[in-house]
């Protein structure tokens with residue numbers, strides 16, 4: 001037994017759609033039919049106008065790095081075996097901000113505005129650098 005894990009969410013009936021999509025490599029957002037905005041994380045109503053006219057829509061998976069923190073200590077499994085890792089807030093191309101983790105990136109290469117793409121290790125959305133105009137790994 002691996003014991004409890006604190007990185008994998010328990011899906012309920014509502015969020016199961018989100019996690020099923022993530023397992024297929026698709027990041028889902030929620031789109032409001034009333035104010036035409038998208039939000040994340042998924043809610044059953046629009047956090048801007050409270051409309052319940054909200055449906056799932058697939059994100060491009062593109063984002064830019066907004067802020068981050070290299071976590072050197074976390075005693076909760078499985079993070080304990082993974083430190084250091086990079087906890088981050090990214091700006092999704094569609095607009096919403098998302099708390100996530102950055103993978104496949106040297107810590108010294110992290111910078112605001114870094115272009116990112118979604119990856120789904122273990123079916124959990126994370127982000128990694130995808131090149132673009134911001135240098136990755138130094139020039």
Ligand SMILES: [Zn+2]
Pocket residue numbers: 032033034035036037046047048049050051
């Ligand atoms: Zn709305």
